[in-house]
Amino acid sequence: MSSLPHWLVAVGVLQDKTGAVLITQRDLKRHQGGRWEFPGGKVEPGESVLDGLARELNEELGITIGQTQPLIRIPFEYPECRVTLAVIRVQEWQGQAHGRENQPLRWCPISELDVQAFPAANSPIITALKLPPFYVITPDCGSRAEWPAWLERLERVLANGAKLIQLRVSLPPSEQAALARLALECCHRANAELLINRNAELAEQIGADGVHLSAAQLNTLSQRPLPDAAWVAASCHNTDELAAAAKLGVDFGVLSPVRPTSSHPHAQPIGWAGFGRLAAKAPFPLYALGGMSPNDLASARQLGGQGVAGISGFG
């Protein structure tokens, strides 16, 4: 156990009608001075996170918050202190947000959020803001005769608005590469991103948007298999795998099985309570997987999850 001071920090994410988020600049003389941040501050003894958030956003921005939703919870250790950032989406508020402490303030489009300008603990917040609510995993695909129907299904999923797809097919390498190229074309035409299951070399070779690592791969890799510009995601099932994924520096994870699932009939489901408990410890956005449908989004989000992942029910 570290002897560094620990603060629970309530952090608010406000978005305007265009989706731009409110960021403010920290005073030069304070911890992480000069960096941009999301407004908020330390939760005081006896306060709940939401009470602390309401007080801080009133003090710093002069607003009164209404409806909120958890975004992500991030444990992080700086050389001089430990923080747990409880990051909350503020969906409604009253009053005009302004820098009540004369701090510079701006509304920044999500695509322009630059991790380098923020404290190191903030990267997962920016990732969470960039990732969509659904992560769609493709069903397996067989011989070439099956490809047209498989691609048609992918097109349908994309037409329904899916923005993040994981290609998971068990084909011989050359066939897998050929199908991956076709899938990537479909995804990019629809302004969606494609991650390749387990195969970082293939992802790099065809210019896919990232790789999705299996839990077993987490222990065989000593560093991220792709550069920061690409997504590196991982499948996790327990605390140890989440810790291994964090150590490797993955961008996001998938935690399963939340419910019983026919694809893994012998795996013990962790339930929503298990998902919530583990999501609070994972320092990266986490999708719930296992018996999920798009209707489960609200449950996942309420527990601080990024969203839901699945194969069936998403087309």
Ligand SMILES: Nc1nc2c([nH]c(=O)n2[C@@H]2O[C@H](COP(=O)(O)OP(=O)(O)OP(=O)(O)O)[C@@H](O)[C@H]2O)c(=O)[nH]1
């Ligand atoms: N508000 C806020 N704090 C953050 C962010 N990221 C991050 O690492 N922190 C850290 O969380 C800690 C507490 O935040 P704070 O300085 O805003 O606390 P506060 O408003 O209560 O200020 P005070 O203690 O000077 O009165 C600081 O160490 C800060 O560096 C962020 O995005 N927003």
Ligand SMILES: [Mg+2]
């Ligand atoms: Mg503050």
